[in-house]
Amino acid sequence: MRPEELLHTTPQGLYSPAGDFFIDPTRAVARALITHGHSDHARAGHGAVLATRETLDIMAIRYGEDFAGAAQQASYGERVQVNGVTVTFLPAGHILGSAQILVEHRGCRIVASGDYKPGADPTAPAFEPVPCHVFISEATFALPVFRHPDPARETAKLTASLALFPERTHLVGAYALGKAQRVMALLRMAGHERPILIHGAMERLTAYYRSRGIALGDVRPVREAAREDLPGAVVICPPGALADVWSRRFPDPVTAFASGWMRIRARARQNGVELPLIISDHADWDELQAAILATGCEELWVTHGQEDALVHWAGLAGLRARPLHMVGYGEEEEAPAPPSPESGGS
């Protein structure tokens, strides 16, 4: 069968007419398969949801226990039948519970990878290349300028600053699901032993990571910290809180932001970030190419980001490739931070 008969785009998102299900739909549908818990992929209100245990748990934490009419768990590697179509969830390496979804029917294999990252991450199971005919990829950082450095080297910038400014609180902006917990784990790997203080918005998700066996060391709510605990402490907060009234309680803080976008110096400056940390949960330009080639796919479909650049590269590599022009993705975890009021909004 032609791949388009197995999966194609609709206004609600990627749809399988053969299996009558959607993958990461952007509107409420009867049956949804969800790759991971970020809010641009996992939305509330579907009739039935099939996802990994962690993604189902994260959706319940964010939206409440009644986030869907029915929820079914898919274990990594388990082949599940959905209306006669076989689907298999495989690790995507993006955040805890994140999955690529292999869709198989009548000899045709399509992998919808969601967001993915091949690099090592102690807080997420490692990305696995899956052989397929069609690979569906994101393109968030699909430009040659995006080559993510070693996360340990970026973390060392933070520990060096703590050593240099032991009296200043280090405020680190990081998305509440995935990035925040990864920064904590990276700090522990770098030998940082002090309690890490966190903003209220990430308490429940961080507790959930710990409950799933992710070691993060001594992590405490910053609201419970005493004044004398703050000098030299790392406080992790959502990016929006950096410019918020909330941040004014810390005298003379060092402001850091952990994001792949910190590769762009102008963007760091625009947001008043003193210490940009290039730490991303998405594949960079080289990783995208290696991951796509590792699948042995004949065809590449591109969902969101720098679609044109990735499609162009794929053509040169001998693949058939096209953008899917999907809207609604890329709005949570690696979305560019809003400009600060001082920047004039440009």
Ligand SMILES: [Zn+2]
């Ligand atoms: Zn994501």
